Amino acid sequence: MQDRTNNKNQSSQLGGMEDTLWNFFESVGKSLFLISKEIVLGITHQTMPFVNIAIGCLGLFIFFKCDWDQYIWLIFNGGEYYPQKTYGFYRWFFVSSPLWVWAMGQVFSRRKLENRMDSIFSTAGLKDRNGRTPKPLFDRYIGDGIYLMRVKRGPFPMEQYYKAKAYIESGLGIYVDDFKEDRNGGIVDIIYSRSPMPSQVHFSSNTDYELQFLVGSTRSTPVASDLMQTPHLLVAGQTGSGKSTFIRGLITSFYQNSDSMEFSLIDLKGGLEFQLFENLKRVKVIPNIERATKELKDVQMELERRMKLLKENGAKDLEDLKSMEDKEELKRKLVVVDEAAEIFLGGHHATTGELAIARKAISQIARQGRAVGVHLVMATQRPDAKAIDPQVKTNLTGIICFQMPNNVSSMTVIDSGRATHLSDIPGRALWKVGGKLTELQTPYLTIDNAKSRLSKYKSKKINTTKPKQKSIKSFDMEV
Ligand SMILES: Nc1ncnc2c1ncn2[C@@H]1O[C@H](COP(=O)(O)OP(=O)(O)OP(=O)(O)O)[C@@H](O)[C@H]1O
Ligand SMILES: [Mg+2]
Structure with missing residues (x-):
């Protein structure tokens, strides 16, 4: 009876030991797997600090090569335990330690990030029927105050x-x-910053050169463009979002920086927006569709004349032509249409014939204006195919898209629903050039400020000395 109990105790002790051993090997195996996984992920996602690890490993390699480790054993009186038999393993274990220490750190920080993101994604509704949320792959600093968190997209649409x-x-x-x-990789990159977007950016006309303009400011940097890179602009957004304010700044900036640029300002909402530019030399303010049609026709004729000049002189663009001697001075022209839909949809008393002439002129300016220095800025609340000719739209290479009322209108302008999710702050916009979208705050120029900047040009003759140019980085922003 006692024997049986002893046997039982022994076998349960053995079983306990087996379990402990099994648990030990299981956790060692698991840890090795997790560490190796981090190393593979670090290489594939390029998040591993290769240089630092390599320097660490090299330093330790030299340390062991010089047998300095033996001194350390001796200092701690452990000379008799020195692992002579397993020296190879012992040495490589320590030499490679920067790699696995880094990987272990990654395992812990990933677990922490996963737990944190799981609760945040759950609250945000990014949770499927099985309770799964998007899995974070890594989170790292990518410079310029910007961080990148990559997550596995999961079954969630981008809208979510x-x-x-x-x-x-x-x-x-x-x-x-x-x-x-x-889409191919099934991942989503969350680009974020720790500082807020400025809620107001002060207007500045201090650009680096004549054709440059300030588009706005992101959380960390000002964004500028110029009429060579983006010769024609589309300014879209729902009512009150900041279109006219942005255009006011654009015209003021060009007027202050260039002493030759000419402006045709077409305001089809009654002519009030451009009233402040009236009586300025080089500026024509056009408040109705009848006069707009005539002006656009004139610009079109000038464009055709310049195209002919280019051909005759074998020049490739306006600058090329200007560089040829004895050529008349060809001035850049900026044609601005506030509420372009009025031209494409009608609505005023203009005849269909007049509207057709205006549309044809706009289309030609959009297609050929770049080469001959005629630039187009179109603003609209309604950016759909009816309100702006799709062919014209393709030539409007720089797009400022303010907040949009719905996904369809946002998609029409920037091929993304993001403009619906912009915050309500006037002036908050997405700037699109090529495929790149940048969220920014556009500069704020009040009517009074614009008037005072332009007043000196109204009373006197045109000031032919160029204003002193400063870097575009010298403007203020309020957060
Ligand atoms: N960049 C900005 N920063 C701060 N406030 C702004 C900015 N842009 C516009 N606002 C504010 O929003 C108001 C409306 O702006 P704005 O008239 O430019 O809108 P809009 O898009 O032209 O509207 P609508 O389509 O009705 O003409 C302005 O009076 C101004 O107070
Ligand atoms: Mg407006």
Whole structure:
């Protein structure tokens, strides 16, 4: 009876030991797997600090090569335990330690990030029926005050990410700039910053050169463009979002910086927006569709004349032509249409014939204006195919898209629903050039400020000395 109990105790002790051993090997195996996984991910996502690790390993290699480790054993009186038999393993274990120490750190920080993001994504509604949320792959600083968190997209449409933006921001105490989707890789990059977007950016006409203009400011840097890079602009957004204010700044900046640029300002909402530019030399303010048609026709004729000049002289563009001697002075022209839909949809008393002439002129300016220095800025609340000819739209290479009322209108302008999710702050916009979208705050220039900047040009003759140019970085912003 006692024997049986002893046997039982022995076998249960053995079983206990087996379990402990099994648990030990299981956790060693698991840790090795997790560490190796981090190393593979670090290489594939290029998040591993290769240089630092390599320097660490090299330093330790030299340390062992010089047998300095033996001194350390001796200092701690452990000379007799020195691992002579397993020296190879012992040495490589320590030499490679920067790599696995880094990987272990990654395992812990990933687990922490996963737990944190799981609760944030759940609150934000990014949770499927099985309770799964998007899995973070890494989170790292990419420079210029910007961070990138890559997550596995999961079954969630991008719309859901945009809706979750406010939750992610408040959960992590960050400001999300952008969500970028990589459909092939099934991943979403969350681009964010720790500083807020400025709620107001002061207007500045201090650009680096004549054709440059300030588009706005992101959380960290001012964004500028010029009429060579973006010769024609589309300014779209719902009512009150900041279109006319942006255009006011653009015209003022060009007027102050260039002493030759000519302006045709067409305001089809009654002519009030451009009233402040009246009586300025080089500026024509056109308040109705009848006069707009005539002006556009004149610009079109001038464009055709310049195209002919280019051909005759074998010049490739306006600058090329200007550089040829004895050529008349050809001035750049900026044609601005506030509420372009009025031209494409009608609505005023203009005849269909007149509208057709205006549309044809706009279309030609959009197609050929770049080469001959005729630039177009079109603003509209309604950016659909009827309100702006799609062919014209393709030639409007720089797009400022303010807040949009719905997904369809946002898609029409920037091929993304993001403009619906912009915050309500006037002046908050997305700047699109090529495929790149940048969220920014456009500069704020009040009517009074614009008037006082331009007053000196109204009373006197045109000031032919160019204003002193400063860097575009010298403007203020309020957060
Ligand atoms: N960049 C900005 N920064 C701060 N406030 C702005 C900015 N842009 C516009 N606002 C504010 O928003 C108001 C409306 O702006 P604005 O008239 O430019 O809008 P809009 O898009 O032209 O509207 P609508 O389509 O009705 O003409 C301005 O009076 C101004 O107070
Ligand atoms: Mg307006």
